[in-house]
Amino acid sequence: MDQIIKSQSDKPQESSAGSELKLTEKNFRDLAHSSPDAIFVYVDEKIIFANNTGLILLRASETEQVIGRDIWDFIPSSSHRSLKRAVDLIINNKKSYISTEDKMITIDGTAIDIEISSTYFNFNGKNGIQAFIRDISKRKRAEERIKSSEKDYKILFESTGTAMLFLEEDKTISMINGECEKISGYTKDEIEGKKKWTEFVAPEDRLTLETNHEWRRKSGDAPMNFEFKLIDKYQRHHNAFMTITMIPGTKKSVASIIDLTEIKKAEEILAATQQNYRLLVENTKEAIAIIQDEMVRYVNPKLCEITGYSENHILNKKFYKLVHSDFNEIVRNEYRHRLDGTESVTISPVKIIDTGNNERWFQINSVLTIWGEKPAVLLFFNDVTETKNAQDALMASEEKYRLLAENAKDIIIVYDENGTVNYLNYSGYETFGIQKDKNNNIKVTDILFPGSGYLRPSALTGDTGKDFKNYKNRIEVSNFLGELIQLETISSPIKLDSDNYGMLVVGRDITERKQLEKEIILISERIRQQVSRDLHDDLNPHLIGIEALSQVLSMSLKKKQVSESADAEKITTLINKAITKTHRLARGLCPIDLESSGIQTPLMNLMKLVRSLYGIECKFTYDESIIIEDIALATNLYYIAQEATLNSAKYSGGSLITITLERSRDTLTLSIEDNGSGIPRKKGTDKEKNSGMGLKIMKYRAEIIDGVFSIQKNRPAGTVISVKIPINILKSEGRISYGGRFPKTKPETADIYS
Incomplete structure (x- = not known):
């Protein structure tokens, strides 16, 4: 180009600028228009020449759209500053050549990527610039796609869950990803370009991998996949699986490594688990079978053992034939329900006849499973033969005891903690005149304890009640005729179910027995009184008469001075003693004379006797409104008071004994109190053994008078x-009878010492 410019300067100059322009264009035309690159020449920032490729580059349809225009019209404003610096550099250093990449704006306003090479151009003594421009838009787009692809591959390389690494021909590791750092324990800086892959291979695997490495580069036919032992930074061994291949057109390799250590451990655990489950299934006490397409596909040894059939006899046979024909449809329906996905249930006991023709009962549980990649049903047979037999025996026993309870003459009642009667036998319904109806809501207080509280099971199921001891009691109730009857009851807490307690009450009607006891006691008292009167009114006078005769005889013999007079005196003395004993015996047989003194005088005499014998202060409080009409009642109350008072005087060590006989709204009460040491409690579990004979007698006397x-x-x-x-x-x-008045607030106390 410099030569063209130089030749132009040697030629004669035309007088007009237009002729100079035409001459220049003629010199450039052939060369410029044949260039594949766009050529632009601009002087004083005005474009004076553009070849055809340039017009096409700017998408101009006519030359006038480009020639004469400011060069900056086609340059993005963001590039003006840098391009002006380049122009100044070229003009100031005319031999400089600047090549750069930038953008240009076409006629239609499209920005295109260009590669521009600029040099100095002398145009008739003026500074000009000739620019060779190449459209690099396609290359740029390709480069962008390559960059994007590289970015994507780099993200993929780093994000993959597999350890990735690039290997050079000399075995050096040139690049690794983050997963490779994790498995090796080294950072990228510690590995890339510094370590060879052989450093990470266990000695026993190294030769094989090195052989494959060389073979792969020579023939390319080496195995791509293999397992080996990888050694990390901390000398830990990992089970690794590697896939390796050559990068086409290079001697490099790319490899991916999967750490199989956890998988291997899981496989070992799975294998051990499978072995454990196999041992469990083979040795379990439950019989197990797998059913598929209504055929038995698997049985464990226990099923063969309990049925007596061999495995070959059971396998691939219709499963429902395992059970008794009465239960075929039950197990078939259960099988269908499981396949349909219905919730698993426990089948009621089914019967199986073993090879010995014995009945065996099994509870069957089923669950859906997969066998050979197909749905199947897993059946568990739990042998409940002994339980079933026990249940049958229990039911028979329960029936027997039910019949026993229903036909018992005693009243049997079971009630819960709320007092609701859960069971009442026939005798109970008959006694209380209740219509037997399943809908009856009977409360125990309606029959046993009308108008009062009752013995709650919770009161007997604490620390002292859980031993299920019996509790005896005597109560009065009204029968269906409205008559008062006496019941002797034995109550015991029982478990109604796993969470609730109840009370079992067995009541025996003792009304007739009590009446007979009273009659016997009354007869006994009458006989005692009769004997006492006979002794006092009949025998005693005879003895007194004999005593008088013997005294007369003794005095007569003395006057006559007969030696037998001494014997006569002895007879008189003995008769006198007999009279005393007869008197005492009569008083002992009938200590109370209701007609003359009632019970007060005997009790006061008892107080005087205790004081004189033991020196203990005694007090007696008596409700004067009470008149005891029954000799048996008075006698037994007296003997109870006597036994208690004498026991207290002998053993309590107290200084005061108080006897009180009073009535309240509901009861007549006799009480004997002392301030001594109390009755000692002996060791043992039987209360009766500790109470002594005296206490037993007092308790008995209290019972026979309904106390x-x-x-x-x-x-x-x-x-x-x-x-x-x-x-x-x-x-x-x-x-008893009384005048209708109650005792004073402070009952009068009889002073027995006055």
């Missing part, structure tokens, strides 16, 4: 023995 006998600690010290008798019983039988 409740009790012994309690006194406060602050001593013992209280009491007998309480229901007033309504005593009044209804005419055994």
Whole structure:
């Protein structure tokens, strides 16, 4: 180009600028228009020449769209500054050549990527620039796609869950990803370009991998996949699986490594688990079978053992033939339900006949499973033959005891903690006149304890009640005729179910027995009184007469001075003693004379006797409104008071004994109190053994007069023995009477020492 410019300067110059322009264009035309690159020449920032390739580059349809225009019209404003610096550099250093990449704006406003090479051009003494421009848009787009692809591959390389690495021909590791750092324990800086892959291979695997490395580069036919032991930074061995291949056109290799250590451990655990499950299934006490397409596909040894059939005899046979024909449809329906996905249930016991023709009962549980990649049903046979037999025996026993309870003459009642009667036998329904109806909602208080509380099971199921001891009691209830009857009950807490307690009450009607006892006691008392009167009114006068005769005889013999007079005196003395004993015997047989003194005088005499014998202060409090009409009642109360008072005097060590006989709204109460040491409690579990004969007798006497006998600690010290008798019983039988007034707030105390 410099030569063209130089030749132009040697030629004669035309007078007009237009002729100079035409001459220049002629010199450039052939060369410029043949160039594949766009050529632009601009002087004073005005374009004076553009070849055809340039016009096409700027997408100009006519030359006038480009020639004469400012070069900056086709340059993005963001590039003006850098391009002006380049122009200044070229002009100031005319031999410089600047090549760069930038953008150009076409006629239609499209920005295209260009590669521009600029040099100095002297145009008739003016500074000009000739620019060779090549459209590099396609190359740029290709480069962008390559960059994008490289970025994607790099992201993929780093993000993959597999350790990736590039290997050079000399075995050096040139690049690794993050997963490779994890498995090796080294950082990228510690590995890339510094370590060879052989450093990470266990010695026993190294030769094989090195051989494959050389073979792969020579023939390209080496194995791509293999397992080996990888050694990490901390000398730990990993089970690794590697896939390796050559990068086409190079001697490099790319490899991916999967750490199989955890997988191997899992496989070992799985294998051990499978072995354990196999041993469990083979040795379990439950019989197991797998059913598929209604055929038996698997049985464990236990099923063969309990049925007596061999495995070959059972396998690939219809499974429902394992059970008794009565249960075929039951197990078939269960099988269908499982395949349909219905929730698993436990089949009621089914019967199987073994090879010995014995009945065996099994509870069957089923669950859906997969066998050979097809749905199947897993059946568990739990042998419940002994349980079934026990249940049958229990049902028979329950039926037997039910019949026994239903036909018992005693009343049998079971009620819960709320007092609702859960069971009442026939005798109970008959006694209380209740219509037997399943819908009856009977409360125990309606029959046993009308109008009062009742013994709750919770009161007997604490620390002292869980031993299920029996509790005895005597109560009065009304039968269906409205008559009062007496029941002797034995109550015991029982378990109604796993969570709730109840009370079992067995009641025996003792009304007739009690009446007979009273009659016997009454007869006994009458005989005692009769004997006492006979002794006092008949025998005693005879003895007194004999005593008088013997005294007369003795005096007569003395006057006559007969030696037998001494014997006569002895006879008189013996007769006198007999009279005394007869008197005592009569008083002992009948200590109470209701007609003359009632019970007060004997009790006061008892107090005087205790004081004189033991020196203990005694007090007697008596409700004067009470008149005891029944000799048996008075006698037994007296003997109870006597036994308790003498026991207290002998053994309590107290200084005061108080006897009280009073009535309240509901009871007539006799109590004997002392301030001594109390009755000692002996070791043992049987209360009756500890109570002594005297206590037993007192308790018995209390029972035969319809009383409740009790012994309690006194406060602050001593013992209280009491007998309480229901007033309504005593009044209804005419055994007591009273004037209708209650004792004073502070009952009068008889001073027995005055």
